[in-house]
Amino acid sequence: MDLRGRAFPSVYRLRVLLMLFYTMARITAEQEVENLSGLSTNPEKDIFVVRENGTTCLMAEFAAKFIVPYDVWASNYVDLITEQADISLTRGAEVKGHCGHNESELQVFWVDRAYALKMLFVKESHNASKGPEATWRLSKVQFVYDSSEKTHFKDAVSAGKHTANSHRLSALVTPAGKSYECQAQQSISLASSDPQKTVTMILSAVHIQPFDIISDFVFSEEHKCPVDEREQLEETLPLILGLILGLVIVVTLAIYHIHHKMTANQVQIPRDRSQYKHMG
Structure with a gap:
């Protein structure tokens, strides 16, 4: 009887601890959301x-x-x-x-x-x-x-x-x-x-x-x-095309300037042969 009497409180305490653990686990789980x-x-x-x-x-x-x-x-x-x-x-x-x-x-x-x-x-x-x-x-x-x-x-x-x-x-x-x-x-x-x-x-x-x-x-x-990517492309495409167009204009003007400068430095040969005597 004494052994059973001593064992009962231990089992009871174990059940209480398990219930507390379950309650804490449930509260923790709720706090996780x-x-x-x-x-x-x-x-x-x-x-x-x-x-x-x-x-x-x-x-x-x-x-x-x-x-x-x-x-x-x-x-x-x-x-x-x-x-x-x-x-x-x-x-x-x-x-x-x-x-x-x-x-x-x-x-x-x-x-x-x-x-x-x-x-x-x-x-x-x-x-x-x-x-x-x-x-x-x-x-x-x-x-x-x-x-x-x-x-x-x-x-x-x-x-x-x-x-x-x-x-x-x-x-x-x-x-x-x-x-x-x-x-x-x-x-x-x-x-x-x-x-x-x-x-x-x-x-x-x-x-x-x-x-x-x-x-x-x-x-x-x-x-x-895909919708966001398409909208982003539609927003940036005009900017990209504008940059490309600006770059083409700059390159064209640079080529024209270089060509004009090289042409100006060349010696002009007179078309009238009578003017050859004044050369040299």
Whole structure:
């Protein structure tokens, strides 16, 4: 009896310690996910960071808006008409996420969880002529919205929660080890559980890296989207053409000046032979 009596407190203490350890681990895990939107100068943009083992493993900075069609009754209360809700991802949203070697996920919740955004990223290897190449991409987007939320939805018919998902998505494709950057707007279509409704997700001012972050809280080298590269080329092309044109003019004037100087220094031979006697 004495042995059992002595063993019981030890087991109890062990259970208490395990419970404390679990609680601390859960709190630590929650602290590993941060919303740093206050660091952004753009009031419409959020910065999200997921950290594991004391270091950053996912960073995302973007502005997001969702265009959601929904039905309301017409004035005759017989027909249905379609209205449109514009829902922006607000600053200070709740964040969750996790990182993996080949798969990472970011989850964002706002307006008391009336809206939720889930973004799934995957890293893949591809066979190329120069050897295997690795890239990462946005493979899935899920948007959950509640049409009974009165701020954006007014008098919605069959109000309630709906889920909109992407279909065979391959977006933001980026070489492994780099971050993706795109200032231009990008649209992604999502099929809603609300029948015959398509939700449009619009991303802008995007800077994301879900894998291979080397420095804590610091993006790796940027991989710019084709739209930004084209716009940058369109902006710099007139300048380049102007410089080339200016260079051509300068070279032409220099050649003309040199040619004129050489011609002036040459001895002029008189065309009238009678003038030869005055030469020499």
